[in-house]
Amino acid sequence: MLVKWIEKQMVHHSRFDDSPFIPQSAFPWSRGLEGNWRDVRAELDALLEHREALPNFQDISTDQRRITDDDQWKTYFFYGYGFRFDANCARCPRTAELLARVPGLKTAFFSILGPHKHVPPHRGPYKGVVRYHLALKIPSPENACGIRVGGQEAHWSEGTGMFFDDTYVHEAWNGTDEDRAVLFMDVVRPMAFPYSLVNNMVIQGIARSRFVQEAKGNQDAWERRFAQLLDRK
Template sequence: MSKTLWERTVQLTVAFGERLLAPIERWIGRRSLVGDATFFPLERFPWVRHVEENWLTIREELERVLEDRAALPNFQDISKDQIGITDDDRWKTFFLYGYGFKAKLGTEMCPRTDALMRQVPGMTTAMFSILSPRKHILDHRGPYKGVLRYHLGLIVPREKQACRIRVGEDIRHWEEGRSMIFDDTFNHEVWNDTDETRVVLFVDVLRPLPFPESAINALIVKAIGWSPFVLDAKRNQEAWERRYLQRSRAGRAAPQPAQAS
């Protein structure tokens, strides 16, 4: 199937952006206030403790979302570039924020999680990442070194050692109520080699940098947020939300079966 003009524009923008950002990323790595590593000590991020203290509150809202899990979008249905690493229905997402854009449905369904996320310094993206049993996310790298990736374990399989993430050469395992922060521009890969679902709160935050580098980085992230790559994902997210709400309204309007007398 031939690609549309918009799809070709998105693809070209991504390729151009990668080449443009490469020297900037090297500069960011040198200037980073937390170093240039795969995983980072959590004590360098004081806000993590508050999020962890409220992890059960977040999971409670997640459980409501999962009541209609089949209706949740696959990641590649929102962000088309993910098709290179996942092409089935075993990696689902539920967005609250994406590159600064607010997902209306997500924030309305999860108001307490939303409130917590708005307290995280430099938060740009927040979502639930839902990995089905036996799912493998292929080796890949993130788009920009100016943000760091945060994961909070919300639902973790009992066989923790069989559910893991590799970043560079380092491997970690999730734990419920515990966090990890890593640089997703190192090649990384995920396996859920269990028969249970894994769900994490997935958050991107601005990398700590000195001034004026921090201001420049914030502007770059803002510009990425207005790129065709992100606007395409925003459009897909909004379309999914409309379909979800229409489906929900139709379900409520459907006649209820008569009770047996």
């Protein structure tokens, strides 16, 4: 399969070693996000006043039903595979401003795990993007919330970020009585030419796929309902 062959090339032609967690030095722009994390947290807090109205992950991306089927993984999308959701960005202008500065940004959303939510082991669909979590709301004790990637465990700390390769089997959990929230992002994996060009072509193809187009339609429909809800208040 072509995608599998391309992923094998990425092991040899990425700008960093193939490992579950990726050094932050590979993405220097992340320092700017972390330096302004409190601005992002403030906009998250305002949205959490409407927590119950936020969409469950599987309501946007039906493919996620294999790993979550309850109302304890809430989302708020800014970008999805390169598509920008303008109304959501307008409600969080500072976050949108910071995201606009991120090179190669493809997906970005607030990812909110409810109390005692566990996301079971699973694998991401494509190695051509790298996952980033900026920790925004991490209940105490911090070690009660965590993520395991390729057998390596890590814990979030408010105001700091972590990069990882989501094509390693990974799982996440919130073992507290409060919400855990991160700014969840996928960015294009830096690669040497011509593999970078091939990678961009694959990503563009995924963006045109049925499951991404369906998710975009679901998100657009939710945005309209949410706007109506806010107008009534």
